[in-house]
Amino acid sequence: MKNRIVCAVVCALALVFAAACAAEENGFLPNGTITDNLESAEDVKTYLLELPEPGGLRLRFEYVTGADYDVEILRPKDDGTLKSLQKTNFDYDRDTVSGTIAEQTDKLRLPEGTYYVRVSAYNYSGYRNDDYSLTALYDAEPGEEYEKEHNNVARKAMAIAGNAGVTGNLASAEDVDFYRVTMPGPGTFQAIFTFASTGDYDLEVFRVDESGELSRIQYTNMCFSGNTQTGSLTRLADKLRLPAGEYYLSVKAYNYVGYRNDDYVLCAYVEDESGLPAEREFNGKGAAATGIDLNASVVGNLSSAEDVDFYRFSIGQQESARVRFTYVPRGDYDVTVYEAKADGTLSKIQYTNFCTSREAVTDTITGSADGMTLGAGTYYIKVNAYNYAGYANADYTLAVVTD
Template sequence: MIATKTMKSFLFALLACCAFLMWGTEKAAASISDAKAINVNQTYKGVLKDYYQQDFYKFTINAAGNITLSIKQKYNSAWDGQILNSSGQVFESFTTDDSEMISGDASRSVGLPAGTYYIKIEDYSGTAGVNYEFKVQFTQSNYYEKEFNDSLTAANAIELNKYYTGMLRRWDDNDFYKFTLTKPGNIKLLIKNQPGIEWYGHIQDTKGNIYNYIYTDDSEMVSGYETAEVGLPAGTYYVKIENYSDGFETPYQMKVQYTATDYYEKEFNNSITAANGLTLNKIYKGNLQNSDDKDFFKFTLTKPGNVALSIKQSPGTIWYVHIQDTKGNIYTKIYTDDSEMIEGNVAREVGLPKGTYYVLISNYSYGIDKTYEFQVKYTSSNYYEQEFNNNLTNATAVNLNQTYKGNLQDYNDIDFYKFSVPKDGLVNLQIPQKAGMELYAHIQNSSGKVYKDLYTNGSEAVKGNAALQVSLKKGTYYLQIKNYYGSIDIPYSFKLYMQTPGLASSKITVTNHKGKKDSIRISGIKKGDVIKVYNASTKGKLIAQKTSTGSADIISVNQIGEKAGKIYVTVTSPSMTESKRTAVSFTGEQTNAVKSSQVKITNNKSKKDVITVSKLKKGDVVKVYNASKGGKLLAKSGKVTKTSAAISISQLGKKAGSVYITVQSEGMKESARVKVSYKGEK
């Protein structure tokens, strides 16, 4: 009986060994040094003979990529699987599920650089003598996280604008990635959202300064990517990804998107000393990282001029923006409109003297982690109000006869301008009027005496200028402009001028030469006055212009006109406007003399003599004299209606003799006398 039991035990053991051999399992090694070499992307089987056995396998990859270890799961048997390196450092580890209804594989993935790695399989529960089945799957790619990258020094170098896949091995695992910008630009960090999982990601430098961060959305129906933007100067930066809620042992996908540009905010610029330098007349973009973030930008004006600050508006968002100097004095400010249908830009203008200024952008309502877009436009000019000019001491100096622009920043703002009157006379003020905008303005002296004031008209159909005229003595005066209604942050313009008194016609002499330049002599002027000559009382053509060198001057003109006419002369004194035009008449040039061949004289007997002149112009008048100078006018034709004139004379003389003929064209002087001989009567 005892022998029979022994024999049965022996037979049972023998059958078990045969079954094991027939299964075709791999003969695994019990240590890393003896690890069995396997190929990736193939399925292998094995068995743990007891609960203490550890099986090691070795594989090599010639390029970087993703490794996934899969172990088939079985009821009542749980294996531990690990991916490790030759030093025994574990990249990934997991335990299969042994529940009753379990099926499929348990797996873990890890990105690895080219090299040799190891698989370790051991018992967790109930696996002795139970066959296991596993596979090491490899996908070649440079775009997987490569462990270990849980510190700055071990950070994976990544390419910009490429998607990378990674996985946090434990709840406290950190993955670091490194990238370098050779030029400044905009960086956008993207992490794919996944229901039920929250990852935290940020961008930082080597010192640990965090530029921007994000938390992914774990809501049930979420899709797409969570993003965070930041402008960065050239340099090396890091991305850190960590678990926030259930974010380990699940692959994540992320990308660092880069757009090279000099026109994006570069963090950190949250103070005047760290302000980003900006180029005028260029559009910039930026992003506020948190509710306390402030972005500063710096610009310099080498000449005074007008600055227009504009910022793009966005529904549901209010940004606050202003221009200031180094002392914190605010020149103009903006609050964007957050209404639902808002679009376009809001802008404010301010005149500034040359100097260095700053733009501040901050959050007022829901302006965090949203891209803003702004521009500082600059027009170089001496003809803008220069803040701050809200008292006599700081009044903006202006010249007469120039148009200036200004802007009232708030209801308490008052703009003062200082001007000089060069001589006693009438000073004029003009302010263009706008619908819905009413300004108050007056002219005063330094003691506060107001000489005259005006209110602009803000009615809907208003046109033209509001104007005043006041008589002032030579000296210095001030113009004050302030809001009366609806004039805040709306540019206005004005012009102060004195009109130069017109010239008396007696001070202008015109000489209309024949065959050489004509001359215009003007007297009663001053050195520096500008003389202009026109051919019409309004508009017309400018014939000549000259700046006077003394109290009288002569202007030469190639041809003022053959025939008599008028010219119109103005004078403009420095700091004054052009005078009214003075009309001056001038005589025409001398008519060309006739040729003797044009004249035929018939000396009749017993009837009137006849002088015929041919080749004339319509309107010409012919005269006949008996002497080369002075003498007696013998006859005169009417205005010629065709091309010849026949003049009858009662008696030239019975004997042969001579007469002297002239012709005068319309608007011209009489020609020289031409001697023409005639024969005696027959």
């Protein structure tokens, strides 16, 4: 039995070697051109393509009009079989002056290594005996500033540094691109995305939950609804505040119609707030409240209309104090103060709505709530958007000041 397995492995290796040798005769270097033809409707031509470094690859295929070809890019798997990465049908059937047409495949980003390109007739009526020419258009992209496929699942995500753009693209409507960003300390996190303005992308941010599974914390649809815009467009996702840790970003097409093969640029803009008086997400419950001191400002923000931010402060002896809140004029905030009861429950003692209906000439507005007489104890403050329309992503500043 063992001998049969060894024999099978040897035979498989021999077949791979033979296939490689056979194809190598027809091999072509990156950016080289092969001129060839199919000798019959059943003929299949296979060419070896070696990519010395990871990079972008697209094929240029020139053929007689009226013909119908399939051009496929494959890579050998460890077991010797070939996996199809892309199959493009070329079937231009209108007349041209030259009688030929040159078209290109969508661009793939590929790891370095061995690939095969296979040319065949789509069907019997699409077969032509005429010459075609095939060119591999390849750009080496060894640097970290370029997407590294295959990254379609989170565990194969490409690690990217904060504040450094990575250029990638969707190779097909089904392509998914995962990236991983490590935040060494708590701080702000904001995705910046530059994309073809006619495209429609989904950009998602995930954290890893206790069980090791991805949990989505942000979804942004990146598109442009106008019809005159050309070129590319840059959009910002809402700013998040996140604990230290690893986060995943994914880019994919919103749907088949929204797919574009063009390059995009993704940047995770991060600012470390270790040691700074800033909110510490995830603080959506009193038990996870961010501790603050009396008469000291803390900066925070709502990362979505549903975000809730809890803060906690303590008073040693009776004080007269009030909440001071600084915010952008278009925001509409609910700020609620609670007293912690002996049984651990929170009892509401003050509610203030912070908003302005007047036209503001300043970037921010500062409002003060009514004064409160607070006995020794622990208190909580909850900040949330008054409603969906009142949500603003910009920073706010909160303080409890004694009179």
